[in-house]
Structure formats: structure tokens, C-alpha cells
Amino acid sequence: MTTTSRAKNTTASSEQLNALVGDVLAEAKRQGASSAEASVSVNQGLSVTVRLGEVETVEHNRDKGLALTLFFGKQSGSASTSDLSPAAVRDCVRAAATIARYTAADEFSGLADPDQLAREIPDLDLYYPWNPSVEQAIELSLACEDAARAVDARITNSEGATVYSYESTDVYGNSHGFIGATATTRHGISCAVIGQDDSGMQRDYWYTAARDRADLEAAAAVGKKAAERSVRRLGGRKLSTRQIPVVYEAPVASSLLSHFVGAIRGASLYRRSSFLLDHLGKPVFAPQVRIHEQPFLKKALGSTPFDNDGVAPANRDIVRDGILQGYVLDVYSARKLGLRSTGNAGGVHNLTIQPGDQDLAGLLRQMGTGLLVTELIGFGVNGVTGDYSRGAAGFWVENGVIQYPVEEITIAGNLKDMFRGLVAVGNDVDPSGNIRTGSILIESMTLAGS
Amino acid sequence: MSNSLDIARRTLLAPAGLDETDLDRLLGQILTHRVDYADLYFQYSRHESWSLEEGQVKSGSYNVEQGVGVRAVSGEKTGFAYSDEILLPALSDAATAARAIARSGASAGMPVRQRSGTAPKLYAPLDPLASLEDAAKVKLLETVEAEAKRADPRVTQVMASLSGVQEVILVARSDGGLAADVRPLVRLNVTVIVEANGRRETGSHGGGGRVSYQYFLENDYARTYAREAVRQALVNLDADDAPAGSMQVVLGPGWPGILLHEAIGHGLEGDFNRKGTSAFAGMVGQQVAARGVTVVDDGTLADRRGSLNVDDEGTPTQKTVLIEDGILKGYLQDTLNARLMGVAPTGNGRRESYAHMPLPRMTNTYMLPGIRDPREIIASVEKGLYAVNFGGGQVDITNGKFVFSASEAYLIENGKVTRPVKGATLIGNGPDVLTRVTMVGNDLALDSGVGTCGKDGQSVPVGVGQPTLLIDGLTVGGTQQQ
Numbered sequence: 001m002t003t004t005s006r007a008k009n010t011t012a013s014s015e016q017l018n019a020l021v022g023d024v025l026a027e028a029k030r031q032g033a034s035s036a037e038a039s040v041s042v043n044q045g046l047s048v049t050v051r052l053g054e055v056e057t058v059e060h061n062r063d064k065g066l067a068l069t070l071f072f073g074k075q076s077g078s079a080s081t082s083d084l085s086p087a088a089v090r091d092c093v094r095a096a097a098t099i100a101r102y103t104a105a106d107e108f109s110g111l112a113d114p115d116q117l118a119r120e121i122p123d124l125d126l127y128y129p130w131n132p133s134v135e136q137a138i139e140l141s142l143a144c145e146d147a148a149r150a151v152d153a154r155i156t157n158s159e160g161a162t163v164y165s166y167e168s169t170d171v172y173g174n175s176h177g178f179i180g181a182t183a184t185t186r187h188g189i190s191c192a193v194i195g196q197d198d199s200g201m202q203r204d205y206w207y208t209a210a211r212d213r214a215d216l217e218a219a220a221a222v223g224k225k226a227a228e229r230s231v232r233r234l235g236g237r238k239l240s241t242r243q244i245p246v247v248y249e250a251p252v253a254s255s256l257l258s259h260f261v262g263a264i265r266g267a268s269l270y271r272r273s274s275f276l277l278d279h280l281g282k283p284v285f286a287p288q289v290r291i292h293e294q295p296f297l298k299k300a301l302g303s304t305p306f307d308n309d310g311v312a313p314a315n316r317d318i319v320r321d322g323i324l325q326g327y328v329l330d331v332y333s334a335r336k337l338g339l340r341s342t343g344n345a346g347g348v349h350n351l352t353i354q355p356g357d358q359d360l361a362g363l364l365r366q367m368g369t370g371l372l373v374t375e376l377i378g379f380g381v382n383g384v385t386g387d388y389s390r391g392a393a394g395f396w397v398e399n400g401v402i403q404y405p406v407e408e409i410t411i412a413g414n415l416k417d418m419f420r421g422l423v424a425v426g427n428d429v430d431p432s433g434n435i436r437t438g439s440i441l442i443e444s445m446t447l448a449g450s
Numbered sequence: 451m452s453n454s455l456d457i458a459r460r461t462l463l464a465p466a467g468l469d470e471t472d473l474d475r476l477l478g479q480i481l482t483h484r485v486d487y488a489d490l491y492f493q494y495s496r497h498e499s500w501s502l503e504e505g506q507v508k509s510g511s512y513n514v515e516q517g518v519g520v521r522a523v524s525g526e527k528t529g530f531a532y533s534d535e536i537l538l539p540a541l542s543d544a545a546t547a548a549r550a551i552a553r554s555g556a557s558a559g560m561p562v563r564q565r566s567g568t569a570p571k572l573y574a575p576l577d578p579l580a581s582l583e584d585a586a587k588v589k590l591l592e593t594v595e596a597e598a599k600r601a602d603p604r605v606t607q608v609m610a611s612l613s614g615v616q617e618v619i620l621v622a623r624s625d626g627g628l629a630a631d632v633r634p635l636v637r638l639n640v641t642v643i644v645e646a647n648g649r650r651e652t653g654s655h656g657g658g659g660r661v662s663y664q665y666f667l668e669n670d671y672a673r674t675y676a677r678e679a680v681r682q683a684l685v686n687l688d689a690d691d692a693p694a695g696s697m698q699v700v701l702g703p704g705w706p707g708i709l710l711h712e713a714i715g716h717g718l719e720g721d722f723n724r725k726g727t728s729a730f731a732g733m734v735g736q737q738v739a740a741r742g743v744t745v746v747d748d749g750t751l752a753d754r755r756g757s758l759n760v761d762d763e764g765t766p767t768q769k770t771v772l773i774e775d776g777i778l779k780g781y782l783q784d785t786l787n788a789r790l791m792g793v794a795p796t797g798n799g800r801r802e803s804y805a806h807m808p809l810p811r812m813t814n815t816y817m818l819p820g821i822r823d824p825r826e827i828i829a830s831v832e833k834g835l836y837a838v839n840f841g842g843g844q845v846d847i848t849n850g851k852f853v854f855s856a857s858e859a860y861l862i863e864n865g866k867v868t869r870p871v872k873g874a875t876l877i878g879n880g881p882d883v884l885t886r887v888t889m890v891g892n893d894l895a896l897d898s899g900v901g902t903c904g905k906d907g908q909s910v911p912v913g914v915g916q917p918t919l920l921i922d923g924l925t926v927g928g929t930q931q932q
Binding site for chain 2 (some may be wrong): 106
């Protein structure tokens, strides 16, 4: 099995890293491991932030790391190091071997079965080096922040605009003879500004991220959107406690799908710590909902040819017609559950909820009167029970029309009910995330306020 | 016992054949540009973690990280580069990259070195990883499991983890400062799942500090933490849905001090106030809390998770009064923001690692005790919420809105604690929440040593604490309309 093609002119070639992984696996064998796996990554990048028209930070990043797991029969130990010298690698293997002596034999531990390992490693078009100079990055950041500050006289302050560009080479190999490399890039622009009037200050932000610099939103557009989002929050009011329908704006709607993934992860299931235990083949969402994974989308931020176990992921439906079709499993949790890995060691890949026909305005009209949530804070989600209560800010909507901003409220419910009460998904999908969703309308939640 | 500076020299400089004259040369290289300040931050850390589930310690990991962060500051600008190789050429490259923030031209020369870190005061420069045999670490986790299972038959899952870190740091500054610190940190955590009548709930507890693993053995904390996690889970198994709306809230002592961390602490960090982006900006001298309320940030408590002998810029930590008798007294500062605001640093410059830039961060943040008996506080409430344990919290610095989520709470009815209610998120406004504190208990407690604070993608260990408090009118985000 071989590696993806990659461009030249990076710090470490995947051939060098392949060789290092080979050395690590050989050292593991020498130290008595019956099987082993290792991953090596090398990253570098630049991040520049300007604030109020001046350069604030210029940050140069350069990281590398080795992580390995050794198996002695059914006992295992893991270790990692940022020092890739031969002596450090030997120490790292020794540390993992020492740990493995004290861990208990676990019949489910071990590498993926050879027939599960990715056979082909498609080129998913994930590597678009940019290497902007510091001056270029500053110029772009300034364009972004200037556009934000020009939007409205009420934009009185700024947390700045940031431009970054990172590239990474990752190699995973194991003692079944699997070795695979991916070279990826990630570039982005973000901006956060502060609006102010008699009611006080409000901050909001916007960002764009992509594998290919050419796919980024224009810097000025990012700044403009950040400013508009800040200004529209000014004059936020509290609401009284009530039962209402809620539209989650797309950027916060993705959190609902994260909670769903958390509940169908293998580890949550075998630990019986999920509110969706034993729901395979049963309805978990409203009947129109389809949720699927697209690991091989070209250029996408969530794409990967193989997961952290070396297993190929698959295009698959996780929810069809509202019914749960499968879990999110790695090799270990799959064995614990008597199932096969779904290629999700390390997480889901471009998880997508099928969008509907309406834009956000259409969803608001469908809701009629209720709450549009644009920001959530806090961690009030219980994955064992599905109980949900988070701080929120957004807009009060009447007859489909935004009335005024609201803040200092919470929205609460139980995720099981919220998923079953998912009325519609908008077509306002943001493609620059690993979770792809439009805005989501939920039938009913409790809003707590004054 | 060796002093921290000797350990740091031996760990960080000697293997690369470096000594202090090399550090001076590197700083000198940066000072050929017009910078106000520069520093080199060397770090070596070893981290291990052991975890148990289903009755067995099935996995363990060991991690070594080392590197140098090089920073050059000119006005409000910072140039930053780092290297995970502690070698002179890599350091020189990083210095060249960092100094590019400023034009070339001579800066003020380097004064004579002032050394600190020779006498650790707050915790011993020990290596927690070596403080217990590996077999005994495994046994400690097995004790947690056995105790949780023994505590109640409804316990179906026990997950426990033990982790230890030894971090050695050395900071060399262009103003002549040279400081070192050897920082141990340990933590033991347990989470249980309980199940009865088709209902499942969870409970967690844990603790630790800048000590060795012996801390857990000497105090029998494996059993204490296990029982506490089970107790919380069982309370929640019987809990009703939480109420929704504004009501009187009594917060218990200790970890509920996360209120202060979110509502007050972050908003008082120097960077947000220098930039004017905090809801507290410009409010020094104003009343932001009820009379009788005093809040401090104290990095000098012995053995505490949030404590440091020196911060990550080499400034000794201190006890900083944030609010005194209701009046806002000052902010938490690192070197950069203190200089730009024309005040003294407060020893709050912290960073997650050499690969991150320092920021003003909290250490141990707590409220001083008042005079009320906690029973008297509860008895004064006709109808309200008594919240004694919390998960995480978050704050929007700019508009001051903060939340924190209860993991154990009860209704108060007619002055008595009655039924448990399921976790609800509480939301309020930082600059005014403490003005509604109407009673302060005499039972100040600090948390057990589990706090981790995130800011700008950087995590650092922190502590919180408070006495029992009564707050008039905090929004409780449950589902049951009153």
C-alpha cells in the first residue's frame, strides 16, 4: 500500500516520515511487541493578527510529533514525543512497553483486522500549499478588518482580524504492513469586532476556512459579515420564560449534530452512557431527516482516505427517514459491541444533514413566532440523559419577521425530543466545516428568562 | 534537594550544550531590532495517564514534550516563534523570525541578570511520575472501581483516570530576569453511571494538586472520590426536571466558585481591559458587588492546582485583590498588558506551553468568607434553587453574559432543601450579578483541584473557591415553567 501524491517544497517528505514509521515499528518488534502502530505528523504554518489597523501578532508554527501504541498479546501501552531523534524514539517505545506490562489483558484490544484496512488511498485533493509571506498575510488581515470597521459607525473596537495558513503531513502505519500518508493544508481568515451604543457593547465574528486558498471567502466579505453580526446584536433584551419553537442558525445548528454523534459513538454505547442506547433501527429523528457521511469529498475539510486505525471510512447513511442506520465506531468499540468498525477512529467525516428547500428567511416564516438562536454558550448538555440547557442569544421573531435582539436567556429541552421535533433544515449550508448543516427549526423548547 | 534553577539548567540547557551566555547572545540577537522586550521560554514536560473502565486498567500513555518559545514585543506588537528542538541553530532561527516584528536598530542593552527560582516555596520540585510504582498506580484505580461498586448496586459503570505531569521551565528575559520553576501536577478523576428502573444518570468527582501521588494514598481519596461520584449520580437518579425562570439561588461552597471565574475573573484579565473589550473596562473604583464581597486571585497557595512559584514570564505570583468590599480594585496582568496600561505585572502571565504566547490568566480565584451560617442562608429562602455542584461555564467578555451548568441542585421550599432537580444552566450578567449577593456564608472552601480554564485555545490549570452565597434573581434554565 502506498501514499498519496504530494507537492514538493515542504519540510519533511512523506517518504522520510514513512521511513520513520517503519523504524518505529521495527524498534517495537525488537523490544518484544507482538504488534504495534505508529503515527507521525509534521506541521508548519503562519498566523498573523492585526488589530485597529496595526499588526498585533506574527506567529510562526512548526510542530512535529510521534505517537505509538504497542501490543504485547492483549496488553497495550501508548506513548508520544515531540522529539523524533533515534534515542527519543527508542525511549518512547520503551515507555509504551513499560506501561503495557501493567495494563490488563483486554480481549478486544489490538489492531484492525487486515481485511478492514484501507486497500486504496485515493487522492482527495487536500493539499494546496499557499505559504503567504508575513507582508501578504498582514495586507489581507488589514483588508478584512478595514472592511469590518467601515460597515457602521457603531463598530467602535476590534479584537482583530487573523489570517493563517497551515500545512501538515501525517503518516500512519501498523505491523500488518499498512502505511498511509496524507498531506493536507488549511487556510483561513477570521475577524471579530465590537459594536457599541447606549445599550452597551456586543462582539461577534465571522470566519472562512478551506483547503485551497482560492476557496476562501474574500477578506473584505468576512470583515463585513463580522461587523454586521456584531451591530445587529446591540440593544439585546431579556424575554420572559415561555415555551417556543426555535431556529438554530446554521453556524450553531452544527452543535446539535455534534451532540447526536456523541450519543452514537462506540465508547458512549459500550459504556452505556448514551441517551440513544439500543436505538439502531428505531426512529431517533423526525421522519424526513437524512444524515449521512461523505468521507471522500474532494477538497473538503472533513475528508480522509483512512481513519486513525487505518480503516477506510465509507459513504453511508447514519439516519434515513429519521431511523438510526448505524453507529460511529472505531476498531476497539466495534469489537466491544460485536460490530464492524465504521471507519470513525478520530471522528466523523463531512457529516451532512440533508438540506431542505428553504433559506433562513423561509425557515423563520415557517416558524412564525419564536426564537432565532445565533449564539450558544456553556456546556449544559448531559450525554447520558439527553438533558439540554444552554445559554443563548439571538432574535425574537414574530410572524416570520425578526423583531429585536435577545440575550441572557437559556433554552432547554431533552435532545431526544428535540431530534424527534426537528421540523426542517434550511438550505443555507456552510461548506467550511466537518459538519454540514443549514439552519434547523426545532418544534418546541423552554426559554428561561426574566 | 536541588533548587529549581539547577534542575532547569540540567534538564533544559545542558543536554544541548547551552549556558546562560548563549541565552544572552540570543536575546542580544533580538535586541538588534527596536523591541521593548523579549523573552525565551524553555519547557520540558513529561505527562502520564492511566485509565480504568469495566474494572480494568486497559490503557496508559506517556508523553514527552519539549521546546522553546521566543517572543519579541514592540509596543502592542508581538513576534512569536517556537521550536521543538532545543538546539542553538533552531533557537537562532526562531529569534530571527520573532524579531522581524520590529525594524532593525538598537534597543536598550541588557542589564545584569537577576536570578530567581532558587528556592521553591509553594510546592516541592518533585517528579510525581516517579512518586509511585506503576503497579501501585494501577491498584489505586482498582480501589476506586471497587469502592464505587461497593457503594451501591445501581452502579453499572466506573471510569477512572490518574494523571501526573512534571514540567520544568526556564524563562530568560531581555530585562535581565532569569527564573526557573519545577511544577508537579497530579489528578485523580472518577465518573460513574448508575441505572435503575430504565433510567440512567452520571456523577463525577476528582481532585489533585501540585503534589505527588502519595497525596491520594495518604488521604484515602480513591475511596472518597468514588463515594462522592456515586452519591451525586444517585441524587440525579431521583431528580425532577429543573425549574425555569428568575429566582433566588443559593450556591454551595467550593467548586461553585466557578461563578467568580466566569462572571468576574475573565472580565478582569488585563488584555481585555487594555483593549477596552471587556464589560468591566474602565470600572476600577466603581461598585461591582454588594458591600461585604471581596474577591481575590491568589497564585501563592501551597500545593494548589492553580498556584505557581513564578508565572510563565518569570514574575513571582501574588495575591491580587480584584474586588474589595464591593469595589473593583484592579486587573490581572501579564508583562505586556501591565506595561501598556502603566501598572505592575501581577504574576498572571501564563501559557499552555512553549508553543503558545503568554496571556493574562487566573490562578486560584475565590471570595473571602462572610459571617452567615449556611443554614441560616438556606432558611431565608422561601422558594429558590440550591446548587452545590457544577460542570463547566463560559462567559462572553464583551457583553458580560456568563453561564455555568449545575450538576447537582435542589429546590428550596419554605426555607428547606427539598427535592433534587436535574442540572440546569444558570445565566447572568457579570458586572451586576455580585451586586445581588445578599448573604455571604462563613464557610469558605476551595475546590478539590480539578479546574481547567480555556482561553484563545490555551488550557491552563486553575482553582476556584467561595463560601455559601445567596444571589437574588439569577435566571435558572430548566424546563419547568413556574
